[in-house]
Amino acid sequence: MIFPNAEFVMYFNNPTEALTGKRNSVQGFSVWGDYAVVLYHSGVCAVYDLITRDPEPLSAFKLASYDAGEEDKRYANHANDMMFGGTDEAGNPLMYITAGNSGDADERGFIAYCAVEALDITHGEDGKPHFSSHLVQKIYYKNDGIENTPYQTPGWGWPASLVDVKNGLFYLHSARYRTTKEFAHLYNGNDYIVTAFPLPGIGAGHGEVTLTAADIVDQFEYPFDIFITQGGTIHEDRLYYTFGFGKVGTPVGMRIVDLKEKKLVSRVDFSFTPFGKVEIECCAPYRGKLLVNTQHDKETSQGQIYAFDPAELMSDRV
Numbered sequence: 001m002i003f004p005n006a007e008f009v010m011y012f013n014n015p016t017e018a019l020t021g022k023r024n025s026v027q028g029f030s031v032w033g034d035y036a037v038v039l040y041h042s043g044v045c046a047v048y049d050l051i052t053r054d055p056e057p058l059s060a061f062k063l064a065s066y067d068a069g070e071e072d073k074r075y076a077n078h079a080n081d082m083m084f085g086g087t088d089e090a091g092n093p094l095m096y097i098t099a100g101n102s103g104d105a106d107e108r109g110f111i112a113y114c115a116v117e118a119l120d121i122t123h124g125e126d127g128k129p130h131f132s133s134h135l136v137q138k139i140y141y142k143n144d145g146i147e148n149t150p151y152q153t154p155g156w157g158w159p160a161s162l163v164d165v166k167n168g169l170f171y172l173h174s175a176r177y178r179t180t181k182e183f184a185h186l187y188n189g190n191d192y193i194v195t196a197f198p199l200p201g202i203g204a205g206h207g208e209v210t211l212t213a214a215d216i217v218d219q220f221e222y223p224f225d226i227f228i229t230q231g232g233t234i235h236e237d238r239l240y241y242t243f244g245f246g247k248v249g250t251p252v253g254m255r256i257v258d259l260k261e262k263k264l265v266s267r268v269d270f271s272f273t274p275f276g277k278v279e280i281e282c283c284a285p286y287r288g289k290l291l292v293n294t295q296h297d298k299e300t301s302q303g304q305i306y307a308f309d310p311a312e313l314m315s316d317r318v
Contacts, residue, residue, distance in 0.1 A: 002266060004312050006273035009291060010053040011302040012036070015060035016044045020068065026303045028082030028231050029282035029293040032093045032119065035129075036284075036305060037084075038293060039097065042068045043077035045119075047131045050286065055302060058128070064135035065099050065115035074102035074111050081231035081282060085163030088136055088202060092118035095133065096163045098231075103157030103178070109142030109210060114161035114170075116202065138208045139200055141172060146213040152176070154195035154219070160241075163199060164234045164259070169217075170199045171234070173241060179229050181249060190224035194239065194257065222264040226253050231282030234259070235290075240313075242280045242292060244270075252280040254292075256313060266314050275304055285310075 016024040020042060028039040035058070036048040043066035046057040069076025081098040088094055100112035116137035122130050139161065143153055155174020162171040172195045177186040196218040200209040227250045232241035237260050244252035252275065256266035270276060270292075279295035289307040296303050 002268045002313060002316050003272050004268060004270075004308050006270070006275070007289075007307040008274065009305040009307050010036075010048070010050070011055045011300065011304055012038060012046070012048050012293075013055045013057070013302055014040070014296055015046050015057050016040045016042075019044055019060060019062060026281050026293065026295045027079045028097060029291075029305075030083045030095070030233065030284040031286045031291060032084050036291070036293075037082070037095070037119070038303065039063075039079035039082050041076070041078055041080075042066060043079050043097075043099070045131070045133065047129075059131035061132055063097070063115070063133055064117055065097060067099070069101060074100070074104055076101040077115070081160040081162070083162055083233045083284065085199075086165040088118045090118070092120055094136060094202070095119055096161055098159075098161045100158070105143070105157060109140040110157055110159070112158045113141075114139040137200065137202055137206055139170065140208070140210045142210050142212050144212050149213045149216060151195070151213060151216050151219045152193065154216075155193055159195075160229065160232060162232060162234050162239065165199065167237075168199045170197045170211075171195065171239070172197075173229075173232060173239065175224060175229065179224070179227050179243075181227060184227075187224065191221040192224055192241075192255070193219065193221055194259070194262075195219045218262075220262040222255070222257055225267070226251070226255065230280055233282070233284050235285040238265075240283050240290060242283055245279050246271075246275070246277045252276060252278070254283070254313070264318050266316070266318060268313050273306065275306060278304070 024040040043063040046060040078101040117133040159172035159174035230242040239257040252270040254268040
């Protein structure tokens with residue numbers, strides 16, 4: 001187990017009350033250029049400047065996939081994972097967002113789907129960047145035909161969507177059973193499951209894509225030894241995934257998986273970092289570091305971003 005040193009980067013303020021009428025929880029997070037892009041439950045997006053480290057966002061807006069779940073809470077956009085993956089034809093960065101708020105399925109497939117949105121960046125007369133987004137694609141997974149393949153169902157129904165543009169792959173990350181304490185009795189029978197598909201193209205005719213078991217090109221497991229899936233990213237053929245609430249029995253940590261070797265290569269414990277008692281949310285590479293974001297601290301009412309040296313996270317291979 002690795003206990004790394006955390007480098008504080010910045011605080012960030014929650015802008016959701018002005019947009020939704022209430023304060024929504026911090027969720028997915030990624031980085032584009034020098035912009036930290038943080039998502040909030042229901043699908044609010046806020047962009048922060050990693051150079052100035054101003055806690056106030058440069059911009060905050062509702063995603064095109066915004067859904068507060070007013071008609072059915074299962075369909076709220078929990079936005080609990082997000083990573084960037086390439087650009088659209090206009091050069092806008094693409095956000096792959098894990099939407100939905102349920103492990104259930106409907107006629108389209110898992111209610112948890114991937115919303116692909118382009119982050120539109122414009123500059124006004126003041127020279128300052130302005131942000132918005134538009135929906136490019138929805139990617140659903142439908143478990144039809146799994147019994148005719150050598151694979152297992154890619155998780156308990158609420159998998160995180162991740163993208164590997166370099167290798168042309170789209171991944172679902174989840175577990176055989178839910179990873180909350182209520183399912184602790186299944187601990188010995190559980191594993192984390194990584195399932196790969198060809199990355200769907202974007203553009204005309206690709207606005208809605210439904211993947212099925214017949215599209216799976218690879219799948220492997222790694223040991224279940226930590227509770228509460230949060231969010232992750234893929235960088236240089238490795239999957240970095242965060243876990244935990246920062247409470248007794250659900251410590252905050254990370255697991256690093258080599259996607260080429262198809263195995264777990266590092267276990268990281270964040271319990272002794274400054275955010276050891278705060279819920280971790282997601283992670284992203286930035287200027288040779290790996291950043292993580294946290295839920296809002298009860299004392300400061302601000303979320304936090306910390307940086308880690310990836311080499312230190314790998315200093316004691318499994």
